[in-house]
Amino acid sequence: MKPDFMTVVKAELTPQKLVPGIAFVALLMGAATVKTMVWASHDECSIDNFAADAFVAWDSNGRLAHSKCYDMYFRNDADLSNSQHYAEAFEALMAEKYPRQGYKIGLHDPELQEMVGIPDSMFGVFYGAPFHQNGDVVKLDGQTFNYEPDMLMKVADAGIMEATNVEEVIKHLDGVYAFIELPAMLGDPDELPDSAVASFHMQALNLGARTGVMGEYFPFDQSDPDLLETLRNMTVVSANPDGTERSIYHTNEENVHWLITAVETVEHMKRRGESLKAGDLISVGAMMEAFMDFVEPIEGKRHVHYYIGDEVISVSAGFEE
Amino acid sequence: MKNILDYTCASRFAANHMLLLLTLILTAGFCFAGYNKATQFWMMIFAFDGYGLPIWFMSFLGMAELSGAISLYLKRWALLGSVGLCVVLTGASSIHILNGDPIEIGGMAWIMTPMMYLVTFYHFRATQTEMEAASLAA
Numbered sequence: 329m330k331p332d333f334m335t336v337v338k339a340e341l342t343p344q345k346l347v348p349g350i351a352f353v354a355l356l357m358g359a360a361t362v363k364t365m366v367w368a369s370h371d372e373c374s375i376d377n378f379a380a381d382a383f384v385a386w387d388s389n390g391r392l393a394h395s396k397c398y399d400m401y402f403r404n405d406a407d408l409s410n411s412q413h414y415a416e417a418f419e420a421l422m423a424e425k426y427p428r429q430g431y432k433i434g435l436h437d438p439e440l441q442e443m444v445g446i447p448d449s450m451f452g453v454f455y456g457a458p459f460h461q462n463g464d465v466v467k468l469d470g471q472t473f474n475y476e477p478d479m480l481m482k483v484a485d486a487g488i489m490e491a492t493n494v495e496e497v498i499k500h501l502d503g504v505y506a507f508i509e510l511p512a513m514l515g516d517p518d519e520l521p522d523s524a525v526a527s528f529h530m531q532a533l534n535l536g537a538r539t540g541v542m543g544e545y546f547p548f549d550q551s552d553p554d555l556l557e558t559l560r561n562m563t564v565v566s567a568n569p570d571g572t573e574r575s576i577y578h579t580n581e582e583n584v585h586w587l588i589t590a591v592e593t594v595e596h597m598k599r600r601g602e603s604l605k606a607g608d609l610i611s612v613g614a615m616m617e618a619f620m621d622f623v624e625p626i627e628g629k630r631h632v633h634y635y636i637g638d639e640v641i642s643v644s645a646g647f648e649e
Numbered sequence: 650m651k652n653i654l655d656y657t658c659a660s661r662f663a664a665n666h667m668l669l670l671l672t673l674i675l676t677a678g679f680c681f682a683g684y685n686k687a688t689q690f691w692m693m694i695f696a697f698d699g700y701g702l703p704i705w706f707m708s709f710l711g712m713a714e715l716s717g718a719i720s721l722y723l724k725r726w727a728l729l730g731s732v733g734l735c736v737v738l739t740g741a742s743s744i745h746i747l748n749g750d751p752i753e754i755g756g757m758a759w760i761m762t763p764m765m766y767l768v769t770f771y772h773f774r775a776t777q778t779e780m781e782a783a784s785l786a787a
Contacts, residue, residue, distance in 0.1 A: 330777045330778065330780075330781045331777055331780045335780070336728075336773060336777055336780065339776070340728055340776070345725070345726075345729065349729060353713070356709055356713055356716065357709050359708075359712060360709035360711075361705045363687075363689070363705075364704045364708055367689050367704065403698070439749070442699065442748070442749075443695075443696070443699045443748070444695050444696075444698060445699040445700075445701065520691075521690075522691060524691035526694075526695075526698070527695070527698075619692070
């Protein structure tokens, strides 16, 4: 006769099994704690020097000194407004030397924000030389860029500051450029694997806003009643120089319309006591599934095509050392 | 060789091919998920930050998943190990549901959980059979 349930349980929970079992679990917990202490260890840094260190890294095409130390600070602080405060200090140094070129939003989807534990979208400002033109070969100059198929919205008028939703904001947008954004990965890979920084740190680093390549333009026909829906249903195809697929992205798979990035930019500008004006450019954010796709020098060019209703716009870029 | 095999679940796998198949699939899943947690891969850190769970717990879970996967092949530890992995997977599935994660994020845990319960049932039944055989032999 087969033993009953309790007999098997008793046989499994004998001291000969329980003692080594519990000891093993305790050993794993100890090992995990030690491993986490090693992971969290870092050199000394002063947060007062963050903006200066970030600017030196950004301006010299280098890497952020004390990357791990700053990363742990912003991670443990977990205060988006404090991260924005440090981003603005970093920005002030860039603004002394370079003109403003545009704006960008990070993590515009509230569901994604919740997933990584931030309470709002992140905001960055582009400073430096004007964006590259369609077909340019971008010199990497020792920098690590992330390759992000993106779009640049062009503001039509300052009335956009009154918009509170996508239906209102689209009326104040002139159109969109095909765009490849190239955010600079400022985190030191010797201290942070893959240069990945905590989201609060990413905000403090101005989302790595550096440059990008502007492509063809799609003007918004405001008389088209289906414009909003057409823009929701875009397909973004990124291809390698040999014609193979790099990524395919369907914008209607997002939880929110990507034009929400314009609404969020308005909110961030209001928070900063600033206003958008006609001609301002706003980067939507990466239109690809992968988080990371580091740029390497290539033969030929990569191409990104945006299927918008019955229209197609494109942008191409090459990369060299 | 026979002595070594006696310590493994080879006889259980030989008697129950579904148990072998499920164990192989679950091992692949635990190795993938456990390795990323145990080595503190940055995307896992992002996720655990989002759930508000500490990093040491993530590392512990990763190590527990890897060692739990090994236990599924050792006769002495298979039942206890599979019960432990059921607890881990039930917790993971619940957290994914409570956080409203999409299937791309939570799907792996949701698929592995019922598989793990079935493996636990198979090991329980095999243990019953082995205890019965041992009592008859005695």
